[in-house]
Amino acid sequence: MIVVHHLNNSRSQRILWLLEELELNYEIKRYERKPKTMLAPESLREVHPLGKSPVITDEALTLAESGAIIEYLVERYGKGRFVPPPGTAERLRYTYWLHYAEGSAMPLLLLKLVFDRIEQQAPFFVKPMAQLIANQTKSSFIEPRIKQHLNYLEAELGKSLWFAGEEFTAADVQMSFPIEVAVSRAGLDASYPKLIDFLERIHARPAYQRALERGGTYELLS
The missing domain is CATH 1.20.1050.10 (Glutathione S-transferase Yfyf (Class Pi); Chain A, domain 2)
Structure with missing residues (x-):
């Protein structure tokens, strides 16, 4: 099961959107920004050393960076959808x-x-x-x-x-x-x-x- 480590008001919202476009099952683990600094909580460091969002876990894989996550999801689960043909x-x-x-x-x-x-x-x-x-x-x-x-x-x-x-x-x-x-x-x-x-x-x-x-x-x- 894909788990999205989702920080409020962040780039991770577009990962949820892509997962919905792909019609995949996934879980959300929520994190809230610190009210004073608006930074991510320290608990995100337990998932990825940089404490950033989005991060996904998919079985043994932990992957950060929106672009890398998007490429991974489309390549593994897209079945040719949402990406133009190679060489075009x-x-x-x-x-x-x-x-x-x-x-x-x-x-x-x-x-x-x-x-x-x-x-x-x-x-x-x-x-x-x-x-x-x-x-x-x-x-x-x-x-x-x-x-x-x-x-x-x-x-x-x-x-x-x-x-x-x-x-x-x-x-x-x-x-x-x-x-x-x-x-x-x-x-x-x-x-x-x-x-x-x-x-x-x-x-x-x-x-x-x-x-x-x-x-x-x-x-x-x-």
């Missing part, structure tokens, strides 16, 4: 987006979150300087690059219905999280109609809805 242009795009989501998109969005928190939570005696540094870093480096990436993603979705081509694939599952984060943290709005349409389409999928019911509160959608 769509397969190359599929592989690209699996890596792009965490390799290019999420680092910038994480930087945005970190500098937002510095700006908001710095101690009062250093707050003016911290706010100045955070604001300048965001306006001169982080936010222009996020905009560059959003423009790029919007243009890419102008080429095909889904990220890898005309068919829905697991690459769309992987890409869902950075795009949802961009809505909640980085100003993604109706000025990017292709990206908003992508979100509306994935949120309407029955498997996505089932994953929300099982995963619990997912504040990126609030």
Whole structure:
């Protein structure tokens, strides 16, 4: 039995979604973020040394990293679904987006979150300087690059219905999280109609809805 070590409001929600798309039986072991720091609890280190989520266990296997988990689940249980055929242009795009989501998109969005928190939570005696540094870093480096990436993603979705081509694939599952984060943290709005349409389409999928019911509160959608 597959067990998903599921941290609230995290990347592990998309693993639940993929499992629902694959119509697999699985169990959820829940973990809650620490209220003060919003970090994962120490108990996740008992599953994986880095204490990260998502992590799955499948019999003797323990596997972390969203991209690796997605590839494993599709290869082992997909029966050819949710992945383009080998040797096609769509397969190359599929592989690209699996890596792009965490390799290019999420680092910038994480930087945005970190500098937002510095700006908001710095101690009062250093707050003016911290706010100045955070604001300048965001306006001169982080936010222009996020905009560059959003423009790029919007243009890419102008080429095909889904990220890898005309068919829905697991690459769309992987890409869902950075795009949802961009809505909640980085100003993604109706000025990017292709990206908003992508979100509306994935949120309407029955498997996505089932994953929300099982995963619990997912504040990126609030």
